[in-house]
Amino acid sequence: MDRVRAKLIDVRVPTSPRGAVLVLHGGGDRPGSPPVSPTQLSVLRMVPVARRIARAGRGALAVHRLLNSHRGWDAETTPVADATWALGRVRERYGDVPVCLVGHSLGGRAALLAGSAAGVAGVVALNPWVYADEAAHTDLAGRRVLVVHGTDDRIADPRRARRVVADLERRGVDATMVEVAGGKHAMLARGAEFERRTADFAVEVLR
Numbered sequence: 001m002d003r004v005r006a007k008l009i010d011v012r013v014p015t016s017p018r019g020a021v022l023v024l025h026g027g028g029d030r031p032g033s034p035p036v037s038p039t040q041l042s043v044l045r046m047v048p049v050a051r052r053i054a055r056a057g058r059g060a061l062a063v064h065r066l067l068n069s070h071r072g073w074d075a076e077t078t079p080v081a082d083a084t085w086a087l088g089r090v091r092e093r094y095g096d097v098p099v100c101l102v103g104h105s106l107g108g109r110a111a112l113l114a115g116s117a118a119g120v121a122g123v124v125a126l127n128p129w130v131y132a133d134e135a136a137h138t139d140l141a142g143r144r145v146l147v148v149h150g151t152d153d154r155i156a157d158p159r160r161a162r163r164v165v166a167d168l169e170r171r172g173v174d175a176t177m178v179e180v181a182g183g184k185h186a187m188l189a190r191g192a193e194f195e196r197r198t199a200d201f202a203v204e205v206l207r
């Protein structure tokens with residue numbers, strides 16, 4: 001059966017943006033490999049994040065949300081491929097503007113792994129589900145990286161994220177990890193802090 005194609009959803013589309021932000025959702029596998037639904041919770045959680053970035057950009061940043069071609073992460077097609085596809089659409093639409101990737105959970109992992117693509121200036125990973133050796137699989141030289149992780153996340157281990165950030169720093173990458181006290185995986189508790197830090201970082205990177 002053919003995969004459903006990934007889709008970009010416009011949040012803010014200025015006439016001549018100085019930069020663009022791609023917002024990547026999370027979401028794990030489900031039995032039967034159902035397609036991504038615009039109403040699934042992992043997708044909806046990124047709506048206020050994208051809107052906060054759009055407001056902070058004051059009309060100077062193009063902001064788009066990506067709906068992945070399928071849920072979860074498998075050996076055949078990963079969210080990295082969808083993010084790479086979306087970066088291509090951004091280049092077609094806006095030219096060589098710098099891009100900031102923002103992802104949550106597996107979307108955070110995808111943002112980190114897709115961050116080596118041409119034109120990416122920064123990456124924000126929110127409660128990213130990563131392996132401890134993730135930094136070895138991507139070249140983020142010249143990019144700025146921010147990881148925001150809740151201390152009470154029981155799905156994505158903050159210790160793994162901390163290891164990834166430390167490895168990136170050892171490789172000379174400008175990488176920072178901010179811990180949100182009491183924050184959990186869904187970013188509902190202390191959600192405003194996740195959103196504020198993300199928006200501030202994206203605006204600064206694309207200034």
